Amino acid sequence: MKSSIKKIFWLISLMFFLIIIWLGKLTIFDRDELITNPYNPRLQYSDTSIKRGNIKDINGEIIAESEYTENGYVRNYPRSRMAAHVTGYSSMGKTGVEAAENFELENIHNEVVQRISNAFKGTEVKGNDVVLTVDMEIQSLAGDLLGDQKGAVVVMEPSTGRIIAMQAYPDFNPNTVDENWNELKNSEESPLINRTTQGLYPPGSTFKIVTALAAMEYLEDWETFTVECTGEAEFEDKVIHCYNNKAHGTVDMHEAMAESCNCYFAEIGKRIGGENLRKVADRLMVNSSLGFELPSSQSSVVIDKNSSESELVETAIGQGKTVVTPIYMASLVSSVANGGIMKKPYIVDHIEYPNGKTSETIIPETIGEIMTYDEAKKLNDMMISVVNEGTGTAAALKGYQAAGKTGTAENSKGIDHSWFVGYAPADNPEVAVAVILENSGNNKKAAPIAGKLMQAVLDKNWN
Helix, strand or coil: CHHHHHHHHHHHHHHHHHHHHHHHHHHHCCHHHHHHCCCCCHHHHHHHHCECCCEECCCCCEEEEEEEECCEEEEECCCHHHHHHHHCCCCCCCCHHHHHCHHHHCCHHHHHHHHHHHHHHCCCCECCEEEECCCHHHHHHHHHHHCCCCEEEEEEECCCCEEEEEEEECCCCHHHCCCCHHHHHHCCCCCCCCHHHHCCECCHHHHHHHHHHHHHHHCCCCCCCCEEECCEEEECCEEEECHHHCCCEEECHHHHHHHCCHHHHHHHHHHHCHHHHHHHHHHCCCCCCCCCCCCCCCCECCCCCCCCHHHHHHHHCCCCCCEECHHHHHHHHHHHHCCCEEECCECEEEEECCCCCECCCCCCCEEEECCCHHHHHHHHHHHHHHHHHCCCHHHCCCCCCCEEEEEEECCCCCCCEEEEEEEECCCCCCEEEEEEECCCCCCCCHHHHHHHHHHHHHHHHHC
């Protein structure tokens, strides 16, 4: 009998000890995550009782603020739809910067101390202001250019990874999320999805940047190798067509990149092989997270040494099962612009505290060297040709040399998508851009938008 009681005692003691350890873990290690979890019901009370900090653009313009009402504090978004996918919303859960920076916006790390102090002083509890890297002038231009065309735009500073603009459509009004919640969440247009980071699209011919790099590394004769393009080419059980079945004649890689010749890149993709193409794609972070602050989908390439010839040639021209996000493509071309160095994209510049002090400006992080400087230079030369005499002439700028790549992404569910990725000035890049227009039908429509955005950023920088 005593033995049984002892066993029960030790069992209860062990359970109690494990509960203490679990509570300690929650309190010490998981505190921030639990407190800032958008589904924490305590946050609903905090949102109305604490004056959340403002969200500002890089120039200090307020794009999210708290206003006091008879029901407590409510969130107001002065720019409404124009910054919806950047700020996100702070009701019905949280998204965007509202979710990612909730800890700072509610000043949770000092909450207990502040509550006691403010209770004695009779003052309000105020969160920290979050200052973004986004420039609302460029953000607004991106929104105006995108209009009611489904798609996404990312504008980035190549040397740092700083997000200058991030625009997507369909969008929503963050001021009326509560009233329109059922309509928004059930819409077939998916307006709550941030297409810049969560949209997954076939890259189309923009992926030829990856294939060209793989050729440089695995084909000794890549500079002299040519293909006689007749407008179509057969591989195993797959026929590859150039756009509108245009015959490009005899082309080398430089010419094939400028004219976006599918037949050429399918052939060199076959010669490179699935295993080698996959190795290069992996090094370029296609299958890895970029570590961005906002929720992001995972770009992916599934080709490997066991893939069929049909799968290989489709992948080499950016079709098949390959999918990418716009923010990934902006990061990829930024790496070419940056001499082969990929920077981690980021959107928060610094924090401003209620006492008037500020945090240090975020220091840009390097993901790694994903290609050599020489390889980046060769890709740069090819991408200049795309803009000067190839498929991307609509992205040409006044007073600056742009470099880029167009793409038409086949869409199994409807009309093809249009891509343009690029940067400028080509010799000392200050801005990179990725534009995807859904169901636009050809590769000519994204380039003008990209060109206008690059022009606006450069004109603003130099004037």
